Amino acid sequence: MGRGNAPPHCRQGAGATRRMVQEDDRAPFVGDRLLVMFASRAVCPTRVLRRASSVALSLIASCHLALAPAQAQEKSGRGLPTIRDTEIENLLRDYTRPILRAAKLAQQNIEVVLVNDRSFNAFVADGRRIFINTGALVDSTTPNQIIGVLAHETGHIAGGHLARRREQLAGAQTMAIVAMMLAAGGVAAGAASGANGGNMGNAAAGAVMAPQEMIRRSLLAYQREEEQAADRSAVTYLNATQQSAKGMLETFERFQNDQLFLTQRTDPYLLSHPMARERIAALEVLAKASPYFNAKDPPALQHRHDMMRAKLIGFQERPDVVARRYPPTDQSLPAQYARAISAYRFASMSGAVAQIDALIAKEPGNPYFQELKGQALLESGRASEAVPPLRKAVAMTDGAPLIRAMLGQALVETGNAGMMDEAIRELTFSTQRDPDNASGWRALAKAYGFKNNRPQADLASAQAALATGDVRTARELAARARQTFPPNSPGWLKADDIVNIKPPQSSDNRQ
Structure with a gap:
């Protein structure tokens, strides 16, 4: 993407792009209108079964939306883009690796996915990925705070919570159908006998909604138990890695400070997570009992964390916001990093390059300064000048796929x-290591186009489309390339292989 919106390699695509379904713990379940319609008059048993089943499925669907994220395709135009950045991904990998070892998940190839969202949040979608919002990274002042978040999400994966939650939802579906059949049967009998006259509609709605609400509260209570279990597991992993739970x-x-104004008007039984004050009370004893409670993050790790935050702020915020966060009087390296990025996005390129060169002079061995210089020059149309710093960045990172x-x-x-063979070599290596990188495939297709290699260009273009979910x-x-x-x-x-991929069902009938 161009300047002004995202850090390096911010892009959308299947495997790279995910959508988090926003959680609203107080949102009502759907299907109420249908219930009132059939409950206000006598209905035959088969119609009750069919409609109760439909409402139960609506109930379960609402629970699923409230509890879990979902995939999104680029072509849908919905959802939040993810951010791809070697520097940040490597840091989060270093945060997560010891936690995964402690949880006996080191061999599961679990990846951390950056969601470009300003709120403080993290979640798991399956047993392979931990999603964390950039807002959580920016708002966290120490590595330990983010490590605690990652340890909590690891607890969900290690505990098999997603699989058990699906079992709970399946069981709730059965309970919902049976309960609403019984309630609707009573309503039908009452309507047939003329009971309660004109109040039949309200009574019917209440009779059928009561079991829905009970099932809803049961599911939410189950999720709150999972959250508490994940908290306890996180403390266990932190202790095993000799890290503090203070960040948690x-x-x-x-969260408690954020919830203060909601406390008086929020029903805690309608929340999917325990109230913050309850979580603090439950964990404080465990955390303070650890011999590592007062352990500090290593200075080098804290520096990398500060640089990550500066990078995100530099790329995501307006110049005035960056200037407030990092005024010219702040001569720390993170402050200079943020200001250099902001200058490259909004100011003159010559001034930005001068600031980046100053960073390089202070840390000649930092590959991400070289990467930033290459990106700035490339996006300003100076591709030939971008090649030398990018070559240095590739060499310093041992061929990081995104930089390559x-x-x-x-x-x-x-x-x-004369450079196309080298381009094809770099892009082929990169896409083999990172097949979800759609822009890498597009560049590879263009390189093959320069070489008049139409079959390979079509195949690379097919891979790019596949990476964005456009099956x-x-x-x-791919069919054209195959010929x-x-x-x-x-x-x-x-x-x-691509031709024989089964197209997904889609609401726009694009198959």
Whole structure:
């Protein structure tokens, strides 16, 4: 993406882009109108069963939306984009690795996905990914605060909470159907005998809604128990890695302050998470009993954390906000980092490059300063000048796929035919390591286009479409590529695999 919106490699795409369904703990379940319609008159048993089943499914669907995130495709135009950045991803990987080892999940290839959202939140969608909002990273002042959040989400994965939650939802569906059948049967009998006259509609709605509310509260109570279990597991992992749980308590104290104005008007039984004050009370004894409670984050880790926050603020905020957060009087490296990024986004490129060069002079071995310089030059149309710093960044990171993809893109954008073989080599390596990088595939397709290699260009374009969730376009391009590859050659087999992908069902009938 261009300047002004996102950090390096911010993009959308299946496997890279996810949507978090916003949780509203107080939202009513759907289906009430249907219940009132059939409850206000006598109905036959088969119609009661069919409609009760429909309402039960609506009830369960609402519970699912309130409890779990969902995938989103780029073409839908919905959802929050994720951020891809080597520096931040490496830091979060270092935060998570010891926690996963303590949870015996080190071999599960669990990844941390950055959601471009300003709120303080994190969640799990399955057993493979932990999603964390950039707002949580910016608002956390110490690594320990984020490590505590990641430990909590790891507790959900290690505890199998998502699988058990699906079992609870399935059981709730059965209970909902039976309960509403019984309630609707009583309503039908009352209506047939003319009981209560004109009050029949209100009585019917109350009779059928009562079991819904009981099931809803039961599901939410179950989730609150899961949250408490994940908190306890997080403390266990932190102790095992000789880290403090103080960051978790500090996070809950933040939540408690945010909840102060809601406390008087919030029913705690209609929340999917325990109230912050309850979580603090439950964990404070455990946390303070740890011999590591007063352990501090290593200075080098704190520095990396501060640099991460500065990077996000520099890319995501307006210049005036950056200036307030990091005034010119602040000569720390994070402050200079944020101001350099802001200058590259909004000010003159020559001034921005001068600030980035000053950063490089202070830390010549920092690959991310070289990456930033390359990105700034590339996005300002100076691709040839971007190549040398990007080559340095690739060498310093031992070939980080995202940076290598940017180098390949810069080589392509030079338009120099003599650089296309190097571009193809860099982009091929990058996309093999990171197949969800749609922009890498697009650059590779362009490089093959320069070489007049139409089959490989079509195949790379198909991979780009696939990475963004556009299965229809991916299949069309792969079919065209398959026609020009020799039968059973590696390219033909890859194209054939894409052609045979089953298209997902979609609301816009695009298949």
